Amino acid sequence: MAKDLILAQSLLEAEGTGARNRTGFSGLGLKKVFPLFPLTIFISVFFFWPIGAVFINAFKNNDGSFTWANYQLLFQEPYNKAFYNSVKLGLISALTGAIPGTLVAIAIAQNGSVRLRKFIASISGVLANTGGVPLAFMFLAAFGPEGLATLAFKAIGLDLYGLGFTLFSFWGLVIIYSYFQIPIMVIVFMPALDSLRKEWRDAAYNLGASNTQYWLRVGIPLLTPSFVASFLLLFASGFSAFATARAMTVGNISLVPLIIGTLLDGNVTVNQFNLGYALAMGMIVVALLAMIPYLLIQARTSKWQR
Amino acid sequence: MAALKNRSLTQSISGLLLLLIGVLIALPLVGAAEFSLRDGGRDKHSFKSYAWIFQQEDFITNAVTTIEIAVVAVLVTFILMVPTVAWLHIYGKKYIKFVEVLTVLPLIIPVVALATGAALALPAWLQSTKYVLSMMYVVLAMPFTFRALDIGMRGVQLEILVSAGRNLGAPWRAVILKVITPVILPSIFAALFLTVALSLGEFTLAQLLHWTTFPTWVAVAAQGNILGATALSVGSLLTAWVLLFSFTFFDRKKTNHQEEE
Numbered sequence: 001m002a003k004d005l006i007l008a009q010s011l012l013e014a015e016g017t018g019a020r021n022r023t024g025f026s027g028l029g030l031k032k033v034f035p036l037f038p039l040t041i042f043i044s045v046f047f048f049w050p051i052g053a054v055f056i057n058a059f060k061n062n063d064g065s066f067t068w069a070n071y072q073l074l075f076q077e078p079y080n081k082a083f084y085n086s087v088k089l090g091l092i093s094a095l096t097g098a099i100p101g102t103l104v105a106i107a108i109a110q111n112g113s114v115r116l117r118k119f120i121a122s123i124s125g126v127l128a129n130t131g132g133v134p135l136a137f138m139f140l141a142a143f144g145p146e147g148l149a150t151l152a153f154k155a156i157g158l159d160l161y162g163l164g165f166t167l168f169s170f171w172g173l174v175i176i177y178s179y180f181q182i183p184i185m186v187i188v189f190m191p192a193l194d195s196l197r198k199e200w201r202d203a204a205y206n207l208g209a210s211n212t213q214y215w216l217r218v219g220i221p222l223l224t225p226s227f228v229a230s231f232l233l234l235f236a237s238g239f240s241a242f243a244t245a246r247a248m249t250v251g252n253i254s255l256v257p258l259i260i261g262t263l264l265d266g267n268v269t270v271n272q273f274n275l276g277y278a279l280a281m282g283m284i285v286v287a288l289l290a291m292i293p294y295l296l297i298q299a300r301t302s303k304w305q306r
Numbered sequence: 307m308a309a310l311k312n313r314s315l316t317q318s319i320s321g322l323l324l325l326l327i328g329v330l331i332a333l334p335l336v337g338a339a340e341f342s343l344r345d346g347g348r349d350k351h352s353f354k355s356y357a358w359i360f361q362q363e364d365f366i367t368n369a370v371t372t373i374e375i376a377v378v379a380v381l382v383t384f385i386l387m388v389p390t391v392a393w394l395h396i397y398g399k400k401y402i403k404f405v406e407v408l409t410v411l412p413l414i415i416p417v418v419a420l421a422t423g424a425a426l427a428l429p430a431w432l433q434s435t436k437y438v439l440s441m442m443y444v445v446l447a448m449p450f451t452f453r454a455l456d457i458g459m460r461g462v463q464l465e466i467l468v469s470a471g472r473n474l475g476a477p478w479r480a481v482i483l484k485v486i487t488p489v490i491l492p493s494i495f496a497a498l499f500l501t502v503a504l505s506l507g508e509f510t511l512a513q514l515l516h517w518t519t520f521p522t523w524v525a526v527a528a529q530g531n532i533l534g535a536t537a538l539s540v541g542s543l544l545t546a547w548v549l550l551f552s553f554t555f556f557d558r559k560k561t562n563h564q565e566e567e
Contacts, residue, residue: 295414
């Protein structure tokens with residue numbers, strides 16, 4: 001019932017908006033945006049406040065006074081190495097996700113069957129949400145020395161372990177990450193492919209363009225921003241993945257999320273907490289560098305994708 | 307003719323590619339499923355490891371914990387997001403951009419960093435209840451839930467429907483129950499389903515805020531029994547997939563009549 005009331009109230013207010021559209025955030029305006037308060041407050045408490053606290057505490061030493069020392073540590077061994085590893089993992093797993101993902105998306109677009117498309121969209125949605133510890137164990141079982149996948153590769157003449165393969169390595173992580181990176185790519189890149197309008201292709205052909213010319217001059221230039229944006233999103237997801245990495249690396253690859261996890265787990269002395277906050281800020285900065293261009297590109301391309 | 311031939315060629319290439327990717331996706335899953343059924347050797351299979359799961363005392367406890375957290379996250383998402391986005395589409399169009407930016411922020415910040423902040427900043431009374439995770443999951447799911455609701459409502463032009471209903475003399479009650487709710491139901495389901503999916507599998511926040519949920523328990527239980535851990539992983543992945551897949555199927559059925567243009 002309260003909802004009826006709010007809606008009814010806002011209708012009354014909306015009827016007047018034409019005249020006082022420019023009142024903005026003056027007294028009347030604030031009342032007008034009242035329905036936005038619950039969401040804004042919720043995000044402030046459970047998002048801005050924690051992030052703000054990390055930001056402030058990263059500048060504190062153990063006595064609580066101001067210091068740059070925590071941030072300076074980020075540029076020294078072993079933390080700089082951890083950042084290097086994490087960024088490398090993000091970039092490479094983004095690449096191994098983006099390229100097959102693009103091919104799958106194109107393949108679906110070419111095949112064009114609505115049923116297949118929906119099926120793959122559902123599967124991708126499910127797989128993109130597959131992460132964490134179960135994913136790691138799944139790969140361990142299938143690609144272990146006695147696993148079915150290993151035996152299958154052996155049967156076609158590929159002795160993985162003879163080639164020095166191990167899942168407990170950087171490249172092992174890359175392989176496992178591709179299990180969710182490829183589906184994410186399909187999901188985020190598919191709309192861009194879909195929005196290449198048939199009319200544009202027809203227009204190009206009618207003006208005498210060949211298939212190659214259409215793709216070089218129209219298709220690829222239109223899709224490039226979306227591809228870059230999707231790549232950045234995959235980078236961010238690979239860069240900050242925690243659960244799978246935690247299950248797969250027994251301290252043999254140093255990654256920033258894992259270091260933060262250990263610092264916070266309380267396995268170390270208390271005086272390292274502030275270092276953890278600085279590391280978290282470092283992650284945020286790296287993620288921002290990827291995600292801000294991602295969002296800007298998305299906002300731009302969504303104009304013609306609608 | 308040439309174009310036609312060309313088309314069937316690209317079709318078979320893309321079909322082949324899909325098949326290859328399909329096999330690569332299926333391989334680890336099938337391999338793990340087979341491994342989890344092993345009983346002492348490569349050739350002997352049984353459900354022993356699955357029986358082991360149900361003998362674990364903590365299995366039910368942790369599954370229930372995770373479901374409770376997910377239910378609260380879904381409820382909060384529903385109460386918080388649906389009225390807000392509906393209001394935006396009916397009266398607050400000029401604020402949509404602002405809310406869009408606001409809700410996408412959780413996507414930008416790595417979960418590990420957010421968890422660090424939550425452990426640091428949120429008051430003790432809040433952190434002493436497991437439902438703090440529900441609240442965090444609502445935030446984590448927000449980029450997706452907002453987008454799902456926004457797209458759903460954008461497609462149906464809520465504003466026009468509402469004024470049409472009102473002009474035809476429908477009382478508010480009827481407008482909400484018989485106009486708004488049915489048309490945005492698919493997007494509501496999509497949003498809630500995303501929240502459920504996220505809540506059931508989330509590991510990072512649960513681990514860093516020191517709660518034992520189903521996913522964090524799986525990681526611990528694995529240390530004793532590798533076959534059992536594999537069974538547990540395959541089981542929980544399959545359960546999650548069946549759940550998610552049936553949701554999308556249900557959702558698709560609901561939206562079918564809208565797409566037949």
